[in-house]
Amino acid sequence: MSKKFFNVRVYGLLINDDNEVLISDEQEHGIRFTKFPGGGLEYGEGLIEGLKREFVEECNTEVEVISHFYTTDFFVKSAFNDSQIISVYYLVKAVSDLRFATKTIVFDFDGEGDILQAFRWVKLSELTVDDFTFPTDQYVTDLLIKTI
Template sequence: MYPFNVRVYGLLINADNEILISDEQEYGIRFTKFPGGGLELGEGLIDGLKREFVEECNAEVEITDHFYTTDFYVKSAFNDSQIISVYYRVKNITPLNLVFKTAVFDFDGEGDVLQAFRWVKLTDLKEVDFVFPTDKQVVKLLINSL
């Protein structure tokens, strides 16, 4: 068990001012978050985020700038580690070949790990729609930057 869990996420905003979000189900818990995930041993933040977008979205991204890093204590919802999350603005450099959903938790198939993607207008973002405290903080910052 590691005391720190470093996570990296991408904020991908399209030409219609919509942001890509991920609805997921894992360990019997449903949650909405931004695309990204845990850093692997020996991996840098940028490389980790690029890997996560390839794994989750089958797309390559370019990091445009840093948006936010966790600045308060967050305990993992899944274990006893402390979460440190880093968020970057990104743009895709290869097309997103995903099935985009409009309803929350509209998963295809069944299984222990499920994921679906949605575009949400920046003006429609709400903190209450996100589960994790750091994502809620990022939503607040995004709303305040409009």
């Protein structure tokens, strides 16, 4: 029998002055997916500390948390292992200059490798749940569309 465990994830909803939200196209070991920027909490980290670390690692950008947006309140099994995903989403704003390239085409990766990532800005007025791969991101997108 496989071991079950919880996987805590933290994500940031970064909206720019043009009412666009930042999304991340990724590929890991041949699996492509689109999600919000962020990732797994490391042991010993708080949620906000983990989110700030993820933005520095992925986007080379420091962020400040504006407010809590959503925490998973339904069961989600990981697409990658036997863990149960608990995701926390925050509205964030950049506190340093944006120092990362963005793309306009889905999965437009630079280079090759097992782990690839590319960012895109998507207008909130054009955002749909179909832009995202995972059920929690889709749910959050629906909430974001209704809220904004």
